[in-house]
Amino acid sequence: MQAASRRTSVLRREAVLATVPVAVAALLAAAGPASASTVGGSGAGDPYFPLSGNGGYHVGHYDLTLRYDTTSRHLDGTAVLSARATQRLTRFDLDLKGLKVTRVTVDGRTARFSRNGQELVVTPSRALAKGREFHVAVSYNGTPGPVTDPDGSADGWIPTDDGAFVAGEPQGAMTWFPANSHPKDKSSYDFTITVPKGRTAVANGVLVGQHTSAGRTTFRWRQSEPMAAYLATATVGKFTVQQYTTRDGIKVYNAVDPREANGSASVLKELPSVLDWESRLFGPYPFRSAGAIVDHAPSVGYALETQGRPIYDSAPDLSTLVHESAHQWFGDSVSLTAWKDIWLNEGFATYAEWLYSEQHGGDSAQKTFDALYAKPAGDALWAYPPGDPGSGKNIFGEPVYARGAMALHELRGAVGDTVFFRILRAWAGEHRYGHGTTAQFVKLAEGQSGVDLGSLFQTWLYKKGKP
Structure with missing residues (x-):
């Protein structure tokens, strides 16, 4: 949405x-x-x-x-x-x-x-x-x-x-x-x-x-x-x-x-x-x-x-x-099992926008990320963590969309493009017509990459304030 x-x-x-x-x-x-x-x-x-x-x-x-x-x-x-x-x-x-x-x-x-x-x-x-x-x-x-x-x-x-x-x-x-x-x-x-x-x-x-x-x-x-x-x-x-x-x-x-x-x-x-x-x-x-x-x-x-x-x-x-x-x-x-995981919907769809721009002559995903990260610590972007927004009032707020997309961009940087896009395809394929949770996504990403990603996701999805 x-x-x-x-x-x-x-x-x-x-x-x-x-x-x-x-x-x-x-x-x-x-x-x-x-x-x-x-x-x-x-x-x-x-x-x-x-x-x-x-x-x-x-x-x-x-x-x-x-x-x-x-x-x-x-x-x-x-x-x-x-x-x-x-x-x-x-x-x-x-x-x-x-x-x-x-x-x-x-x-x-x-x-x-x-x-x-x-x-x-x-x-x-x-x-x-x-x-x-x-x-x-x-x-x-x-x-x-x-x-x-x-x-x-x-x-x-x-x-x-x-x-x-x-x-x-x-x-x-x-x-x-x-x-x-x-x-x-x-x-x-x-x-x-x-x-x-x-x-x-x-x-x-x-x-x-x-x-x-x-x-x-x-x-x-x-x-x-x-x-x-x-x-x-x-x-x-x-x-x-x-x-x-x-x-x-x-x-x-x-x-x-x-x-x-x-x-x-x-x-x-x-x-x-x-x-x-x-x-x-x-x-x-x-x-x-x-x-x-x-x-x-x-x-x-x-x-x-x-x-x-x-x-x-x-x-x-x-x-x-x-x-x-x-x-x-x-x-x-791939649907939610709980509304607190809404970033799995909105962060992914927002990052798709970044990728489309990057691959069709517009700003790169990195440039979009950098512009967002330049926002001061008091900006609404950092108001609450996207992995658990805290209430139904917050599930359609900017952190869920933009910071959720930023978490994916950080994942991309940590594992490289080949593995990152393999993770996205595996997520959509393995949970097709079913459900998924953040914990399952983290587990899949770690399994596909062989990298311990716990700190990355903790920082970008659950840490309060600007990472």
Whole structure:
């Protein structure tokens, strides 16, 4: 993600059960209450966002059916979650905020439910045995709106003058569908979105169907590769659409608000070459689809790496495109297990910008590093360490981006270019469609290089103040 509103000194520019890594179940089983409990945890155990995600089950697939009226801003939704219990469950939670739930079933049987803040508490008619696969169907409706994050920015379902800008990092998925909304839990998705004729509804993955009837158009999208809930989108607006397939077989779908068409045309032309360049550096592109959603949403203030198809609040520049595209490897395919490790997403995507500049006639990464390091000790860049920013308020601040990138540049200097780029490819390859932690990255870097890197990472990721 990138946004001017979420950091100060540096411009932010920012299928089914079997397809999801088995490690996810183990991660979720460790969260929430003790295994002897039959109640799923109301959170995934993340100290920055204690109520995000849930314990006791893993969602393998979401089937979302949505109908949105852009005039009244009313949303009708049905979500069917295919899940597996990671413990015996007499009750479990889903994350859902601000919408009215009218019915919940578990395996076709009516289930009791209640609301507790952002928690939808579900009590099935029969207890679910550990390891059991089950289906939860939730019918809901209302006027969705965004949540306000700890840093004051908005995310989730953000209404626009012609539809909605839908970007869920870090906690906004719950504003438009019931979810196990933490990056620990990754799932495949199907979206069926009906909007007024003349509007386009853009989600993740591949467009598998579109038809118009009785003044409304329905779009069907399929995201087969595992995806964290915050990376899902269902953006609606008046868009000009461009579709093509790259020489590598990637299906590209660009949706551009006509008001942003002139400003974005030259940059979007570079998307295939950017993906090709990043594929050479980081390994094969991880998804079947790519593209961009360029909306006209001046109040938003950021872009987001929505999986396979980043969303921009206005026409992006080339650095922003490089940044959000790099996230497809670092953040989308390889996901976080805890928000404190956000530098693994943002530091890597920021360093991709530095590398692109270096290899395309711009400033070298060293020159960019030196300019940043010249900032005085009291500058915001050194306000807190990027490896553990300390709160949800800080996860999109300058240290996470710029100092996170500086840590990678220091690693590059310590191990040399050949080993450094081998580390990046190994990280993206070994954790493809899964998760990673800072400790795992350090271990991999030391294994690939044969160098003790503990002091380097301690200094650049965890030491307070200017290194």
